[in-house]
Amino acid sequence: EMGAAAVIIYNNGPGALNGTLGEVDPASAPAAGVTQEQGAALIAQEGASVTIDLQGLVEDRTTYNVIAETQTGRHNNVVMAGAHLDSVGDGAGINDNATGSAALLETAIQMGGSPKVNNAVRFAWWGAEEHGLVGSTHYVQNLTFEEQLDIALYLNFDMIGSPNAGYFIFDGDDSDGEGAGAGPYGSAQIEAAFANYFEEVGLPTEGTDFNGRSDYGEFILNGIPAGGLFTGGDGVKTEEQVAKWGGVAGQNYDPNYHTSRDNLGNVDRVAFDRMSDGVAWVIGSYATSTEDVNGVPPR
Ligand code: PHE
Ligand code: ZN
Ligand code: ZN
Ligand code: ZN
Known part of the structure; x- marks a missing residue:
């Protein structure tokens, strides 16, 4: 029996990951220190190209419990x-x-x-x-x-x-x-x-x-x-x-x-x-x- 639970994974701070989100105008994107809301907006905005210091949102994942009785x-x-x-x-x-x-x-x-x-x-x-x-x-x-x-x-x-x-x-x-x-x-x-x-x-x-x-x-x-x-x-x-x-x-x-x-x-x-x-x-x-x-x- 599997139970799914949605998780949002946040990076814990210094040494934050860099992420690349597609291919458009780098000038329109903040270079570093984006907020979680900005990160989410960037992900939603398809094609935006940016390397960000991800202090906030990294990715959405589904994770599982494994249960046996x-x-x-x-x-x-x-x-x-x-x-x-x-x-x-x-x-x-x-x-x-x-x-x-x-x-x-x-x-x-x-x-x-x-x-x-x-x-x-x-x-x-x-x-x-x-x-x-x-x-x-x-x-x-x-x-x-x-x-x-x-x-x-x-x-x-x-x-x-x-x-x-x-x-x-x-x-x-x-x-x-x-x-x-x-x-x-x-x-x-x-x-x-x-x-x-x-x-x-x-x-x-x-x-x-x-x-x-x-x-x-x-x-x-x-x-x-x-x-x-x-x-x-x-x-x-x-x-x-x-x-x-x-x-x-x-x-x-x-x-x-x-x-x-x-x-x-x-x-x-x-x-x-x-x-x-x-x-x-x-x-x-x-x-x-x-x-x-x-x-x-x-x-
Ligand atoms: N839950 C903590 C962790 O996974 C460890 C912990 C276990 C702390 C039991 C207190 C009591 O990091
Ligand atoms: Zn632990
Ligand atoms: Zn633990
Ligand atoms: Zn006791």
Whole structure:
């Protein structure tokens, strides 16, 4: 099942692309620094020839979400899990977010199309997260109210192999008291499900801001409980965190975040493996029951 979402891609500023738009009178065209409106007008005006410093509009594209659901299990109590498939233009986006995408894909492959589960599992690989959560927002907004109610919970995986990894679980109830925002009722139980798993395997974790910076944002805005894992991006690792996890204090969790260095050589495979096991375990547990993971239903 494919869902299309229109995106307008904007260039982020300095180092802007140059574009050539056909063949007419260069004198009539602005040389640089056109506004988005001017850019759009130039594109609309066929045959205009101009090389512009595109500070604004670059192009219009259609992008896609890829969605797959088990044939088995209740389709009115769906366990949904998603990861964004796109990257920023500056790099290949391997930690951000081939890691989350791959963990989900492997979970889906291992589970198969007709697993013996009580709840259907729906996997989503989102498009255009980096352009403002476009794919996931489009998806949630285009569900009917009934279809939204059929989703028991949503799990998000965006960056789970950071080279200076932290082991973070979204703080669904804002229990760390930072005021970063809490999710709907049920989000705290999802946080606890991940926390219990990592406690069982002896890996210390911390809560992290549940503030809408990834594809769970539109889910929680619509009252769907959510959670997920994250190994850190542009934040800085502390001495206390190095004491429990290793790594380098005073350095970002992912020093390659949104750069061309976000490549296959810069993924922490140990962190990625540990987080992937948590992904699979929690998805599998909720597929069995959305009530029993912590003895408390997500909603
Ligand atoms: N969504 C951010 C990105 O793709 C990364 C991020 C993930 C930030 C999770 C905070 C929490 O760049
Ligand atoms: Zn990103
Ligand atoms: Zn991301
Ligand atoms: Zn919490």
